[in-house]
Amino acid sequence: MAYENEKLPEEKVFKDPVHRYIHVRDRVIWDVINTREFQRLRRIRQLGTTYLVFHGAEHSRFQHSLGVYEIVRRIIDDGFSGRAEWNEEQRLVTLCAALLHDLGHGPFSHAFEKVFNLDHEHFTQEILLGQTEVHEVLSRVSPDFPQRVADVINKTYPDKLVVSLISSQIDADRMDYLQRDAYYTGVSYGHFDMERILRVMRPTEEQVVIKESGMHAVEDYIMSRYQMYWQVYFHPVSRSAEVILMKILHRARYLHETGYAFTQEPTHFISFFEKEFKLKQYIALDESVLLTYFQLWMEEEDPILSDLCDRFVNRRLFQYAEFDPASQYMKIGELMKLFQEAGLDPEYYLVTDSSSDLPYDFYRPGEENERVPIYLQMKNGDLRELSRMSDVVDAISGKRRTDHKIYYPEDILMDGSNLLHEKILEVLRG
Amino acid sequence: MLQEHAKIVQFVSLANEVNGRKKMQKMIYILKKMDFPFAEKYELHMYGPYSEELTLRVEELCEMGFLAERFEDKGSYKQYCYQVTDEGSKFLGTAEEPRMQLPDCIERLNGKSSRFLELVSTLLFFDQLDKDEQIAKVRIVKNKLNFTDQEMDQAFAFIEELQACSAS
Numbered sequence: 001m002a003y004e005n006e007k008l009p010e011e012k013v014f015k016d017p018v019h020r021y022i023h024v025r026d027r028v029i030w031d032v033i034n035t036r037e038f039q040r041l042r043r044i045r046q047l048g049t050t051y052l053v054f055h056g057a058e059h060s061r062f063q064h065s066l067g068v069y070e071i072v073r074r075i076i077d078d079g080f081s082g083r084a085e086w087n088e089e090q091r092l093v094t095l096c097a098a099l100l101h102d103l104g105h106g107p108f109s110h111a112f113e114k115v116f117n118l119d120h121e122h123f124t125q126e127i128l129l130g131q132t133e134v135h136e137v138l139s140r141v142s143p144d145f146p147q148r149v150a151d152v153i154n155k156t157y158p159d160k161l162v163v164s165l166i167s168s169q170i171d172a173d174r175m176d177y178l179q180r181d182a183y184y185t186g187v188s189y190g191h192f193d194m195e196r197i198l199r200v201m202r203p204t205e206e207q208v209v210i211k212e213s214g215m216h217a218v219e220d221y222i223m224s225r226y227q228m229y230w231q232v233y234f235h236p237v238s239r240s241a242e243v244i245l246m247k248i249l250h251r252a253r254y255l256h257e258t259g260y261a262f263t264q265e266p267t268h269f270i271s272f273f274e275k276e277f278k279l280k281q282y283i284a285l286d287e288s289v290l291l292t293y294f295q296l297w298m299e300e301e302d303p304i305l306s307d308l309c310d311r312f313v314n315r316r317l318f319q320y321a322e323f324d325p326a327s328q329y330m331k332i333g334e335l336m337k338l339f340q341e342a343g344l345d346p347e348y349y350l351v352t353d354s355s356s357d358l359p360y361d362f363y364r365p366g367e368e369n370e371r372v373p374i375y376l377q378m379k380n381g382d383l384r385e386l387s388r389m390s391d392v393v394d395a396i397s398g399k400r401r402t403d404h405k406i407y408y409p410e411d412i413l414m415d416g417s418n419l420l421h422e423k424i425l426e427v428l429r430g
Numbered sequence: 431m432l433q434e435h436a437k438i439v440q441f442v443s444l445a446n447e448v449n450g451r452k453k454m455q456k457m458i459y460i461l462k463k464m465d466f467p468f469a470e471k472y473e474l475h476m477y478g479p480y481s482e483e484l485t486l487r488v489e490e491l492c493e494m495g496f497l498a499e500r501f502e503d504k505g506s507y508k509q510y511c512y513q514v515t516d517e518g519s520k521f522l523g524t525a526e527e528p529r530m531q532l533p534d535c536i537e538r539l540n541g542k543s544s545r546f547l548e549l550v551s552t553l554l555f556f557d558q559l560d561k562d563e564q565i566a567k568v569r570i571v572k573n574k575l576n577f578t579d580q581e582m583d584q585a586f587a588f589i590e591e592l593q594a595c596s597a598s
Contacts, residue, residue, distance in 0.1 A: 119471060155474050156556075156571050326494035329432060329521065352432065356486045372476065400489060 004028060004092055004141045014066055018180050022070040028141060029069070029095060035133035036283075037103060041065055043286035047181060048108045049241035050232065052315055054185035061102050067176035072098035072165055074198055075172065075208075085203040087159070093145070094162050096138065097152035101166055101173060103127050103134065107287040111242045115249040116272050125150050126279050164207035169360060170197070170218060170374050171208075178224055181232060189227035192220040202377055209375040209383060218374060219392045222360050226396060234355035236405055240317040243351045243407050248294060248308045251348060255302055264296040304348050311409075319410035321428050323352055332406075335427055342420040349409050356402040360386070360393055434469045436525035438487055439496050441468075443514045443522060444536045449502075450509040451485070452477050456547035457539045458484055463554045464596040466532060474571065478552040488512070496521050531596050538595060542588070549577055549585045561586070 006027035014022040024030050032038055041062040050057040072094055080086035104123030106112045113120060127134055128150040138146040151157040155167055165172055175194055182190025200214025210218055252266055256273045268289055271277035297309040311317060332352065339346040360374070375383040387397040408428060413421040441448075441458065448454045459479040462468045470481040491497040496518030500511045514522070539547065552572060556564045565582055577585075 114469075117469070121473070156567060158570050325432065325435070325490065329494070329524075332432065333524070354486075354490070356490075358482075400486070402486065402490060402493075 004145075016063070016067065016070070018067055018176070018183055019070045022066045023073065026092065026095065028092060028137065029099060031137045031140075032096065032099060032134060033066075035137060037127050037132050037134045038062070038065070038100070040283060040286060041102065041105070043288055044105055044107055044109070045287060046177065047185075047232075048110060048238075049245060050185065050235065050238045052241045052317070053235050053238045054187070054232065056184045056186050057181070059180060059184040061105055064176055064180055065099055065102055067180055068101060068166070068172045069095060069099040071172035071175055071194075071198070075165060075201055079198060079201055080203050083203055085161070085205065090159055090162050092141065093148045093152060093157075094165060096145075096149045097162070097166050098172055100124070100128065100134065100149060101153050106282065107285050107290045108242070108245055111246045112249070112285075112290075115246050115253070116275075121154070123279070123282055124153055127283070128153075130279050132279075132283075160206045161203055161208065164372070168207060168372055168374075170210070170221065174225065175221070178221070178228055181228060182224075185232050187228075187231055189231055190224050192224045193217045194221075197221060204377075204383075207372060207375070209377045210386075212376045212378050212384075212389075215376055215386070215390055218386065219390050222393055222396070226357070229357040230401070234357070234403065236320050237317060239353055239355065239405065240320055240407055241312065241315075243318060243353055244308055244312050247348045247351070248297070248305065248312060251302070251305045251308060252293075252297070255305060260302060262297075263300055264293070266293060268293070304345060308348065316411065318349075318351070318407040320405040320407050323404045323406040325352070325404055331427060335406075335424065338420060338424045338427065342418050342424060344409070344412065349412075351407040352404065353407060354402060354404045356400055358398070358400045360397050432524065433526065435487060435491060435494075435496070436521065437468060437528075438484075438491060439514055439518050439522055440525045440528060441532075441536065442497060442512050443519070444528070444533045445540050446513070448512045448540065450511070450544050451488075452509075453540075453544040453547060454488065454512065455480055455484060456544065456551040457536070459551045460539060460547065460554060460592065461532070461535060463551075463557070464535060464592055466529065466535070466596070472555075474552075474555055478548045478572070479555050491518070494521075529596075531598060535592060535595050538588075538592060545575070546581070546585065546588075548572075548575070549581060550588055553582075553585055554589065 007025050008027055008030055012024040012030060016022050024033070039062070042060050044061045045051060045057070046059050046061050046064045047057045076086070076091055076094060081088065101124070104120040104125070104127055106118065106120060106123070109120055112118070128138065128146050129135060135146050138149055148157065152162055152166060155163050157163050167173065175197070178190045178192070179194065196214060196217040197210070200211035200217065202209050202211055252269060253273045255262065256266060256270065266273070268285060271281045294309040294313050298306050298313060300306045335350055336346040339350050374386040376386055376389055377383055387394040406428070413425050415421070448457065456478065458468050458470060459472050459481070462472070470484040470487065472479040472481045474480070488497065492499045495515055498513050498515050500513070502509050502511055549568065549572070552568050553564050556567045559567065568577065
């Protein structure tokens with residue numbers, strides 16, 4: 001039997017708190033899961049620094065990836081199979097893309113990427129197409145199969161329906177992470193009736209659409225997403241931890257560039273500091289490696305590096321204040337000057353950070369919007385854009401919410417050791 | 431701090447005016463590919479490389495009063511045009527000096543249509559591939575735009591021109 005059609009002698013199941021069971025029958029899927037690059041995802045948290053706020057949020061990208069695979073498997077096997085609009089030949093490539101869509105994420109993804117100007121999607125492509133175990137397994141299906149999986153994830157695959165299952169405004173990725181993140185953080189937002197959505201999903205040539213009767217389930221999903229962003233993903237304390245993490249990496253890079261003699265040589269980071277890293281070095285990094293360095297760097301002589309690491313490891317995070325850049329950007333200049341005078345390097349101890357989310361958007365003919373909307377399929381087969389039918393969705397469509405904060409070490413400013421500290425606090429709170 | 435905002439204001443200031451959100455998206459992407467230090471992350475979307483971060487930054491800059499957004503109804507299509515305000519010009523004082531080649535590259539980009547820039551930026555999105563593969567990819571993901579062979583040639587020539595300009 002061809003490898004692509006090979007089934008395991010017995011179905012394998014993973015116990016999963018969100019989907020109860022994750023079912024694997026395909027040999028290819030099983031072999032991909034057992035590659036070192038996929039197993040690496042066990043060591044990368046799904047929500048980065050959020051565990052410092054919601055202590056349950058220790059779940060990994062490994063779990064999420066399996067969850068996305070399971071949702072797509074159910075959509076295909078239970079919903080699409082046998083329908084004229086669905087091409088069964090796309091099944092395996094779709095399942096592999098679902099399983100591997102986050103393969104290139106690095107430790108504390110967002111923060112790490114920002115500091116070193118990286119893109120996890122680029123690494124996903126490199127792992128799929130480079131000399132890796134994942135590539136070796138996928139190549140056994142056919143020589144062009146790794147490229148096909150990469151194209152789905154990169155959204156350049158010719159079959160747009162397949163792409164929309166993994167990446168659209170209502171896709172398996174979002175459906176898994178909302179439920180999983182809600183479960184592990186313990187918040188009561190993020191829950192919606194996924195079973196209902198799966199039952200009303202219909203394949204079309206261009207994308208997945210939703211049967212008209214499923215509109216209320218989709219409304220609930222969009223509102224869940226909206227609430228999760230502001231209650232969990234953009235939580236200011238979690239952002240404070242992320243700000244410190246980025247500043248640690250900035251400081252370590254600066255020290256390396258200026259010839260500082262580290263007590264603990266940053267071996268794993270040197271290729272990143274020098275922008276000469278290879279895929280192998282990227283894959284070798286995970287969150288345990290970073291946290292080990294942070295522990296060791298707490299003992300470094302450089303006071304800024306050791307302080308920032310101590311703050312991250314022992315959760316002595318920065319305080320935050322609301323910040324309106326439009327009216328207060330001049331304040332930043334004043335604060336930077338005061339920080340310098342007070343002996344606090346504003347590069348590391350005064351940070352602005354913004355969060356923004358657009359919960360749902362639709363394409364307006366003639367305008368330059370880039371998001372493919374969610375369509376409802378009416379009884380006569382016509383497609384209607386969701387916000388035209390739903391008042392709830394219409395109320396938040398195209399409405400971006402943005403939040404700016406300024407972060408600073410309140411504990412230092414409150415210690416009474418410097419008269420300038422009081423002045424700084426006045427400006428910050430003013 | 432706010433350096434990334436300042437770079438966008440500086441870009442619009444050097445362009446004098448940018449006509450269309452799509453055009454701005456593609457121009458910044460192409461400049462990024464020419465190693466100018468813009469931080470916005472891009473993904474492939476409906477009209478080619480697109481950055482949600484850039485959309486957000488531009489909205490913020492308009493809210494801050496540093497950029498003025500003007501809506502123009504062109505009949506068959508509508509577009510948003512951007513200029514730097516007086517307040518934005520003051521804010522520009524916080525920006526670092528740009529690389530000396532930036533104004534020239536911006537001028538060359540601003541003289542092109544958004545359709546052409548969509549083609550150039552999408553080709554650059556696939557620049558890790560061989561030329562034939564790049565063209566094949568663009569024909570798949572942009573099949574509705576029916577780019578001609580002549581447009582492809584012009585796009586590759588323009589990329590070479592920009593590379594020379596940015597490295598000069």
